Amino acid sequence: MKNLKLLIILLLGGTFLLVSCKDDDEQDPCSSNFDQVALFTNVADNIILPSYEELNSAVENLSTKTQNFVATPTENTLSELQDAFKEAYLSWQNAAQFEFGPAEDVFLRNSLNNFPANISQIEFNVENEANNFDQPDTYDQGFPALDYLLFGVAGSIDLAVTLQVYTENSNKEKYKSYLNAVVSNIETKVNETNDKWTSSYRNSFIARTGTAAGTSLSQIINGWNENYELFKRNKIGVPSGVLDLNFPLPTKVEAYYSGISSSLAVAALNASLRLYLGMDGDGNNGIGLDDFLEEVDAEKNGKTLDAVIQEQFASAINAVAALPDPLSASIENDETPTVLAYNEITKQVVNIKTDLPSVLCISITYVDNPSDSD
Amino acid sequence: MKSQIFLLFIAGLLAFSSCKKDDDMEIEEPTYTIPTTYNFENVSYGGQTQRIGMLTEMKAYMKSANTSGTALDASKLAAMFANDAANAGWAATYEDSKQIRSKTFGPVQVTFDDLLVDLAAASQSTVAGTDGTAGVVTSNDGAKNYLLDDQGVELGQVIEKSLMGALLYYQSAGVYFESGKIDTDNETVTAERGTEMEHAFDEAFGYFGVPIDFPTNTDNIVFWGNYSNGRDDVLESNKTIMDGFLKGRAAISGKDILARDEAIKTVRDGWELVIAGTALHYLNSGLGNFADNSRRGHALSEAIGFVYSLQFSPTKTITNAQVEELLTLIGGSASILESNLYNVTEANLNSAKDKLADWYGVTDQKDEF
Numbered sequence: 001m002k003n004l005k006l007l008i009i010l011l012l013g014g015t016f017l018l019v020s021c022k023d024d025d026e027q028d029p030c031s032s033n034f035d036q037v038a039l040f041t042n043v044a045d046n047i048i049l050p051s052y053e054e055l056n057s058a059v060e061n062l063s064t065k066t067q068n069f070v071a072t073p074t075e076n077t078l079s080e081l082q083d084a085f086k087e088a089y090l091s092w093q094n095a096a097q098f099e100f101g102p103a104e105d106v107f108l109r110n111s112l113n114n115f116p117a118n119i120s121q122i123e124f125n126v127e128n129e130a131n132n133f134d135q136p137d138t139y140d141q142g143f144p145a146l147d148y149l150l151f152g153v154a155g156s157i158d159l160a161v162t163l164q165v166y167t168e169n170s171n172k173e174k175y176k177s178y179l180n181a182v183v184s185n186i187e188t189k190v191n192e193t194n195d196k197w198t199s200s201y202r203n204s205f206i207a208r209t210g211t212a213a214g215t216s217l218s219q220i221i222n223g224w225n226e227n228y229e230l231f232k233r234n235k236i237g238v239p240s241g242v243l244d245l246n247f248p249l250p251t252k253v254e255a256y257y258s259g260i261s262s263s264l265a266v267a268a269l270n271a272s273l274r275l276y277l278g279m280d281g282d283g284n285n286g287i288g289l290d291d292f293l294e295e296v297d298a299e300k301n302g303k304t305l306d307a308v309i310q311e312q313f314a315s316a317i318n319a320v321a322a323l324p325d326p327l328s329a330s331i332e333n334d335e336t337p338t339v340l341a342y343n344e345i346t347k348q349v350v351n352i353k354t355d356l357p358s359v360l361c362i363s364i365t366y367v368d369n370p371s372d373s374d
Numbered sequence: 375m376k377s378q379i380f381l382l383f384i385a386g387l388l389a390f391s392s393c394k395k396d397d398d399m400e401i402e403e404p405t406y407t408i409p410t411t412y413n414f415e416n417v418s419y420g421g422q423t424q425r426i427g428m429l430t431e432m433k434a435y436m437k438s439a440n441t442s443g444t445a446l447d448a449s450k451l452a453a454m455f456a457n458d459a460a461n462a463g464w465a466a467t468y469e470d471s472k473q474i475r476s477k478t479f480g481p482v483q484v485t486f487d488d489l490l491v492d493l494a495a496a497s498q499s500t501v502a503g504t505d506g507t508a509g510v511v512t513s514n515d516g517a518k519n520y521l522l523d524d525q526g527v528e529l530g531q532v533i534e535k536s537l538m539g540a541l542l543y544y545q546s547a548g549v550y551f552e553s554g555k556i557d558t559d560n561e562t563v564t565a566e567r568g569t570e571m572e573h574a575f576d577e578a579f580g581y582f583g584v585p586i587d588f589p590t591n592t593d594n595i596v597f598w599g600n601y602s603n604g605r606d607d608v609l610e611s612n613k614t615i616m617d618g619f620l621k622g623r624a625a626i627s628g629k630d631i632l633a634r635d636e637a638i639k640t641v642r643d644g645w646e647l648v649i650a651g652t653a654l655h656y657l658n659s660g661l662g663n664f665a666d667n668s669r670r671g672h673a674l675s676e677a678i679g680f681v682y683s684l685q686f687s688p689t690k691t692i693t694n695a696q697v698e699e700l701l702t703l704i705g706g707s708a709s710i711l712e713s714n715l716y717n718v719t720e721a722n723l724n725s726a727k728d729k730l731a732d733w734y735g736v737t738d739q740k741d742e743f
Contacts (some may be wrong), residue, residue, distance in 0.1 A: 245548060245685060246694050247481045 034295045035287075036209040040216050042278050042286035044202050050281055051094040051271075052194040058088040059190045066183045070176045073166040075159050082150050086260055088186075089143045093267035097227035097275055100219040101205065102196035106189045107136030109227075115234065116252045117144035119152075126174050131181035144254070145182045149175070152257030211361040218362050221289070224275055225353050226366045231272070232345045235265045236320070239331055240338040248335040250328035259326030266321050269345075273313045276352075289356065298359040305355055312348040319344040406628030412579060412586035412616075414623050416568035419580025422545075424472045426583060426596060428457060429537065431465060432474070436530035439497040439521040442510040448494035455490060479540045479548070479686055486533065486540070488711055493529040497521055505716040513668040520672045526715035527705070531675035532682075536710060538597050539683020542581040543645060547687035550578035551638045560626060571626050575634075579619050582645075588616050598645065605651040608742050615644040642689050650691075650734040653680035655743040657704070657727045664720055671715045674704055674723075681730070682710050692733050700726050 065084040069077040092112060099109045111133065118139035125131065125140055133141045153175070154161040166172050166179075208216040233243065234254065239261075241248035253261040274280070278288020290306045298305035319341035324330050331338050357364055432454045439446050453461035457473035475483055496508035499521075503509030508524045520528045549555055560571040567573050584599035585591050589612035592603055602611045622637030656677035663669035681700045684690060698708035703726035705713025731740035 244481055245479070245544075245688060245690070247479075247685075249481055 034292050036217060037206055039278070039287045039289075039292065040206040040208075040220075042288070043220060043275070044197075044205055046280040046284070046286055047275055047278070048095075048098055048205075049197060049202065051091070051098070052190070052197055054281070055088070055091045055095045056190050056194040058084070058091045059187050062088045063183055063187050066180060069166070070180055073163060073176075075163055078150070078159060078163050078166075082258070085143070085146050085150055086258065089147075089255065089258075089260070089264060090267050092143060093264055094271040094274075094281070096268065097224050097271060099226065100223050101201050102193040105196070106192050108189055108193055109230075110136040110142075111189050112142040112186055113144065113254075114139045114142060115144040115147075115254050116256060117148050119148060122148060122178075126171060126178045129174055129177065131178055133181070133185045141182055141185055143186070146179075146186075147255050147257045149179050149182065150258070157257065157259070213363060213365050217360065218365065220275070221357055221360065221362045222364060222366050224272065225357075225364060227268075228272055228352065229349065231265070231268050232342065232349070235261065235268065236338060236342045236345060239327065240335050240342050241331075242339055242342050248331050248338075250331040253327045253331070256326075256328055259328070261327035262320065262323045262325040262330075265323075265327075266317065269313070269317050269320055273310075273317070276309065276313070289360075292360060293356065296359055298355070300351070300355055305351065305359065309348070309351045309356070312344070312351060316341070316344040316348055404625075404628045404630035404633070406624050406630070408620050408624040410587075410620070411590075412588075412619060412623065414568075414572070414576075414627065416563065416566055416572065417576050417586075417623075418566055418568075418573070419576045421469075421472050422577055422580025424468045425474055425477060425541070426581070427466050428454065428462075428464070428468055428472075428474050429534075429541070430596065433530075433534050436493060436533065439493070439530060440510060440519050442502075442519065443500060444497065446494045446497040448491050451490040451494055452487065455486065474537070474541055477541055477545055478537065479544045482540050485711065486537065489529055489533050489536075492523065492711070493533060496523040496529060511668040511671065513663075514666045518668055518672070520668050522668070522671045522715075525713065526667060526671045527678075527713050528672050528675035531672060532679050532710055532713070535676055535679020536682045538679070539649065539686045542583070542597055543649070543683055544686035546578040546581045547642045547645060547689070550574045550581075551642065552688060556634075556638070560629065569626070572623065575623050575626055578641075579623070582615070582619070584616070589613060598648065601652045602645075602648045605648050605655070605743065608736075608739050609644075609647055609651055611644055611648045611651075615641055615648070618644060639689070642687055646684065646687055646689075646691060647734060647736075649680050649683050650730060651736065651743050653677050653684070653700075654727060654730055654736070654740060656680065657723055657730070658741065658743055660704075660718075661720060661723050661727070664723075667716070670718070674715050674718065675713075678705055678710055678713055681726075696729075696733065700730060703729075 062081075062084040065077070065081040069081045095103075096109060096113065103109065114137070116139070121138065121140040122145055151157050151162065153165050156162070165175055169175065205216050205219075208214070208219075211217060237243045239249050239251075239253045254264055255261045276289050278286040278291065280286065290310070293306045293309075294304065300308045319337075323337055323341060327338070353364060432451070435446065435451070435454065438444050449461060450463060452458070454464075455473075456475040457468060457470070459468065459470065475486070478486060499507070499509035501507060501509045503511040503522045503524075503526075505526065506524055508522065510519050511522045511526075512519050521530065522528055555574040555577075556571060558570040558574060560569045563569055564573075568576070582598050582602075583596040584602075585594055588595065588599060589603070589606070592599075592612075595603055602615055606612045618637045618640035622634050622641065625631070625633035625637055656673045659673035660670050660677060663673060678701060681697060681704065684692060685694050685697050701710065701713070702708050703722045704718065705715060706717055707713055727740060728737070731737045736743075
């Protein structure tokens with residue numbers, strides 16, 4: 001066993017040597033025969049477009065249920081609206097990893113899911129009827145704002161108590177108006193993204209082959225990684241406390257008020273895995289990054305890199321799925337399982353952010369974790 | 375495992391050397407001198423000096439409540455904490471953008487808001503303090519007066535010492551030495567600021583509270599500088615920490631990142647040991663004055679603040695759970711908002727002392743602090 005490890009290490013070292021000493025006339029590892037167009041076609045037609053389509057229809061339903069509720073606020077219409085919110089928030093997890101092109105144009109991710117919500121800002125906006133969302137960087141809009149407005153606005157998750165804000169509160173009309181504005185902002189941006197993808201962007205996406213920044217492969221891999229790191233930090237890392245000297249911050253989970261954080265996190269991680277595999281929502285496994293890795297015989301630690309990545313996805317998904325909702329209560333009770341989940345999620349980063357892009361000759365171009373200034 | 379890393383290293387070296395062309399292989403040995411004082415070019419840490427100034431004024435105001443009949447104003451305390459100059463009544467002038475609260479470790483900022491309110495409330499008392507009643511408590515020999523709350527805690531000490539951890543130590547060890555701040559540009563020099571990396575390091579130094587020729591000169595040492603000096607006879611902490619700062623800054627200017635990181639570790643470890651040693655010092659003081667409500671309350675309130683401070687470095691030796699264990703042994707609660715120093719027992723204090731000394735490897739010196 002020990003000898004085997006030694007051999008592997010020597011081989012690795014040897015590979016290093018080879019790569020680093022190649023002459024210009026040797027084969028360029030970047031120019032593999034892999035059919036990029038087939039990959040892009042599968043990713044676009046079976047993953048991206050259906051994700052946006054599903055999100056779009058969930059958001060349309062959210063809009064309808066909002067109008068019903070605002071017209072007739074009852075426990076029944078509120079409950080239906082809450083369900084529509086959860087469904088839309090879940091489907092957002094599939095669409096969140098494509099923050100390039102049409103989504104980037106409308107700052108979709110920030111507009112829809114900056115969390116934790118800034119409650120005092122939201123209350124200020126309601127009071128002052130500040131219903132414009134022209135700034136994508138604020139924390140008073142999107143799903144986190146709805147999470148608060150539909151589940152936390154009365155300080156209780158109780159349906160009847162929440163309803164009173166929209167039926168008896170002296171600011172009830174203002175709350176309704178803000179609720180409407182938040183939903184219609186989500187709707188506008190999702191519509192626009194979906195329309196652009198279906199009308200024109202899909203074709204140009206499929207045609208943009210190569211490995212340079214701006215090519216579709218670069219966009220897929222960068223978008224996928226950036227979303228994974230945001231997932232790691234915001235959904236799990238921050239609330240677990242690992243990023244803040246191990247002080248758990250349970251109120252900073254995604255969907256704090258509705259308490260569906262863990263479900264959203266599992267959905268996000270599954271979406272990440274499916275994008276890697278090229279798998280559609282029904283489990284049909286098409287051409288994905290895994291096939292690309294196979295094509296170039298990428299290896300790591302004596303296994304295929306693909307196997308390493310898939311095993312790590314499995315470990316991470318298991319660890320996250322083991323966190324019961326509401327995640328905030330789980331963390332408050334004992335943050336250890338969430339920290340362990342964070343560690344499993346973290347182990348994947350080197351595989352997908354360093355190893356995979358380097359094998360596929362893609363540069364990571366996004367800047368993560370912007371630190372605040374002095 | 376070690377041998378494997380070594381092999382990888384060899385392989386890497388081979389890869390490296392086999393590719394070199396004869397003309398482009400010049401190993402640059404970092405050459406720079408380490409000065410004896412923090413007299414580098416373009417050093418600036420004015421923001422740190424200002425925050426230390428604000429904390430000093432706040433400390434003096436809090437201490438004024440140790441004189442019986444001096445009531446503190448809660449809104450003034452809050453204004454000092456957040457640099458609301460209109461209501462803080464500062465003696466000195468501070469820039470609007472500089473404040474203590476915003477630089478305090480985020481998750482505990484509200485803890486200090488609450489402690490300040492509690493302190494102001496305790497200071498309203500016009501009677502002598504006893505178990506169950508806040509007020510000034512005089513030491514058995516009549517020499518010392520401390521404002522203790524109804525549970526025997528000198529909140530002013532808890533606040534000051536805990537803030538030294540959650541603000542000063544945290545900003546150095548947990549912010550400016552961290553990747554987000556220190557791993558930044560080290561090429562472009564701005565006048566009176568240096569490179570961004572130099573500047574980050576200078577800001578970390580600024581929170582230590584010593585003059586540039588420390589420890590030769592110990593005039594005007596404040597907060598951590600003062601406590602390092604207090605522990606120096608046991609820990610030789612002054613030279614250790616100051617040398618770390620000097621080496622680190624010289625290494626940055628000399629583009630020697632490995633040496634920089636070693637120096638950061640030296641400073642963090644040395645600083646943390648000063649905190650642990652100072653906590654032990656005040657545990658000893660509390661034990662030595664066990665029958666004196668005033669002196670015991672004062673010393674143990676300091677101990678609580680120093681123990682609490684141990685949490686604010688990313689490379690801390692003990693866990694937050696261990697800190698809570700110590701706080702519970704000393705004050706009966708894991709929360710510094712709920713300590714009770716009238717119910718403390720010698721057995722628990724000795725247990726806290728033994729654990730702390732053990733965790734920091736200073737069991738042999740535990741009585742010397």
